[in-house]
Amino acid sequence: MLRMSTLFLRTLRDDPADAEVPSHRLLVRAGYIRRIAAGVYSWLPLGVITLRNIENIVRDEMDKAGFQEVHFPALLPKDAYEVTGRWNDYGPDLFRLQDRKGADYLLGPTHEEMFTLMVKGEYSSYKDLPLALYQIQTKYRDEARPRSGIIRGREFVMKDSYSFDLTDEGLVESYMRHRAAYIKTFDRLRMKYNIVSAVSGAMGGSASEEFLAPCETGEDTYVLCEKCGYAANVEAMTTVVAASDASGVAALEVFDSPNTPTIDTLVELLNAKFGGGYDGSMTLKNVMLMADKTPISVLVPGDREVDLKRLQANLAGVNDISVFEDADFAKFTGLVKGYIGPQDAKKNGITVYADPRIAPGTSWVTGANAKDKHARNVVSGRDFTVDHYVEAAQIKQGDACPKCETPVIIDRAIEIGHIFQLGRKYADALGLTVLDQNGKSQVVTMGSYGIGVSRAVAAIAEQSYDEIGLSWPVEVAPAKVHVVATGKEDAVFETAEKISADLEARGISVMIDDRRGTSPGVKFKDAELIGIPVIVVVGKALEQGNVEIRVRRSGDKSEVAVASAVDFIAGLLPTLS
């Protein structure tokens, strides 16, 4: 039983200065977490219990699915990560350190390499597969911008699983088993979520989906088609392009365009010069970038920006993308800043990537590669060549669903899970093979699956708080019932103690506010802030032999006789989500 009189807890009246999102604000104010350093938090008693409740639900669902728990260290030698290339690929996101002998170590951001080697160490036959292992473990990522409290931290708790199969079909089955276990887990955590298509990105591999918990302050953006149910994170959203016939388009025409530093001013000039009907979507932006050390230009319609996250996710094998700086422009004298068009790209040694909208036959207004000059009737495939198509243009609300062409909506969310068909990348690199039915050596195919356990504390808070505080689902809350003794009479405290003891005897966890000399107002405010689902007020009503039972989330109140309070609560709890 948690006792407010001795609990290591001081709620705060004021929001912490660095809190950007409600979960962060409330978890600090209600005494669940405290900041130690950027992206590094400690957990106070209420936080420890809540985190463990979530952890236990995750573990239980993994065990029920037949996955086996193991546990790796966080401190890992670099060897295996060097073999797969991730020692370098991770860049500054990886915490690296040396031991007293100068040997290189890292703090594990995720454990694909280690699991691959573990299975390699124990198993050798197809008969040993399929296998799925998991761990619930502390992970480290040196985020460039740790933020939103425990949503994007640098030390955090994750459940990571890995599946091992002989065949591609086996991998799909293992993937679907994890998908089902994740659905059960998040349902039990009472989270709202969408399962969205994701791009596999730097991890390599094929199919990949994310579990996204919609919330206003989420830092992930995703696309949802309310008609057909298509859902994708922004990186994975694809573009539907209608075919174009350019046979009727007039020849490329260069025209003077002084004082058109923006798309808007260019459109104004176009409409003044050639008659109305032009808009930004008919112009072509040439965004110059360095992709690792290769100069590329990315073509997008003038009414859209290049989304660097989308570009990065869809440009396989490129680790670092940066915008052209003056020094880069100086190296390519053929590029006239503000007037670049793709017509001279080959001459200038630039690789051209284009959004699918720049399909062959489409016609554009773009720079003419000369100061104060633009060109119109610039036709893709006729007047310039696209080297590679890539999904890189910014997604907008109302873009066409790639499945049914209905305008999509865009929403924000927190990523709470990710499931991923890795394939044979890690097994290949680290030599994880088994003998098949014919005694032939086969590379194992793998899946990788993650749930952000500490992040889930914040994601659940984001989805369930209200203006007065936190409001936990029953299975997650640090206690199921908060018994508040108000007043000064011993009878009040005795009744509160009795009800609390009886509830605990029924297996219902209790936090009792047994503080003497604290005002009822303060106690109620604390109870609302802390967010335990059922609040029992022992006070005024006791004269009539009653207590008041409040449901934190709905605000519903019932006056119930002391003698039947425990039964009432035992009946109430299963009805709450």
Next chain:
Amino acid sequence: MLRMSTLFLRTLRDDPADAEVPSHRLLVRAGYIRRIAAGVYSWLPLGVITLRNIENIVRDEMDKAGFQEVHFPALLPKDAYEVTGRWNDYGPDLFRLQDRKGADYLLGPTHEEMFTLMVKGEYSSYKDLPLALYQIQTKYRDEARPRSGIIRGREFVMKDSYSFDLTDEGLVESYMRHRAAYIKTFDRLRMKYNIVSAVSGAMGGSASEEFLAPCETGEDTYVLCEKCGYAANVEAMTTVVAASDASGVAALEVFDSPNTPTIDTLVELLNAKFGGGYDGSMTLKNVMLMADKTPISVLVPGDREVDLKRLQANLAGVNDISVFEDADFAKFTGLVKGYIGPQDAKKNGITVYADPRIAPGTSWVTGANAKDKHARNVVSGRDFTVDHYVEAAQIKQGDACPKCETPVIIDRAIEIGHIFQLGRKYADALGLTVLDQNGKSQVVTMGSYGIGVSRAVAAIAEQSYDEIGLSWPVEVAPAKVHVVATGKEDAVFETAEKISADLEARGISVMIDDRRGTSPGVKFKDAELIGIPVIVVVGKALEQGNVEIRVRRSGDKSEVAVASAVDFIAGLLPTLS
């Protein structure tokens, strides 16, 4: 239920090449742990369960004692550790790293600083005290010689508690509460242990005791008086010295002593020159050391070495002790190597520390500070001055108990717990004060208490293994019952499944060996190696409607009817330790 047919487990026939101690050897062979790097291990499924069982017992006893669980990160900014000096004091034992911005971090070896700051952040009044907080958390120490598997690792799980009190008496009470909780914990873990006096050492503070689990391969040495029960680790053992009267001792006499490079040759010369009766204990060794940057000489009887660990533990405020090298001798030209005596120490600028045996009035044979010359009748306090007495001489079996003077025995053990009255060192350094009853600011006094949770897995194994494998206590074992199906008949497997399901329904955890095509011999060997306390053999006896129930540790066997097997086991388990 654990199923051998799918369990991620491959037992090994051979001992791992790097295993020095039985627990390491058996935990690897039985598939509990695997080595990742020096002192860094991963846990396979059986290991995870065993570790968690221990963790849960520790947590349960802490909770019952009223201590509150919190959780700190392992990745800690250096600030607080710099304030207390431990950022430097820890030397190469500390894992240090920098984040992407170049800020300094460490991987927490223990969390005194962080707990002090946490309490400072929340509490401000004497009314808030006493308080005791704990965490079960992963810790890091870059040991010079990680060894014995998980006994001395570089990443390990510890339970660390901290108590906070206003008064010294309060600290003693908190200390005793922890002591009692530790006794309950280790009793529940079925460990044999001694509670021994320890020296507070580098931690600062006053009283301190260690819980030592005796075992042959333990790396801690302790002293035990079988008569009065006195127990101390070697660092804390004190020396009983009889008073001496030097009034009758003749004047100091220098004599020629060529060719006496060792105490033995010196004693031989003494007996030849001055008649028999001399032995090594009558000579005086001058061991030259650098204590941080101060030259010191440590005087011990010639038949004992200086125990550097004892010296270090008893020299408050000294971080680094090293033996004089030739370069050091070169700086002190008054020191004649091989012929040093304390007579000229002051002249030479050397601070003299001495073992208590070199009490005032005792008379010695020692160097005469001249080549090939020694001196006899060199009296402490008359012919030389001791600046400080220090317990630094090697302890020997048979030394006098400091309480009752009975000869002590010396034994080896693994340190499994440490309780410690820290005092106000950390609160002073970090400004943890509360207002007392009179509104006056008072520095809080602290205790610090640790249990090696992952180490306990090995310590329990060390105390309970036998020649055929591990042999766990009931509450610690990865399952309580190991049901082994031997033979090929479906009836065997069906009965094994039925008994297993019935046991689990009774809340008794089971591992079933349901492997088809594995020989009974292999199954028995595995069961013995894995060490689950009760083994049920379903096989030959089934023809008579019986199963065989074996107690792993005692080897006791009973043939029991299938129908009463579950009841039999339920009755048997509480009788086992």
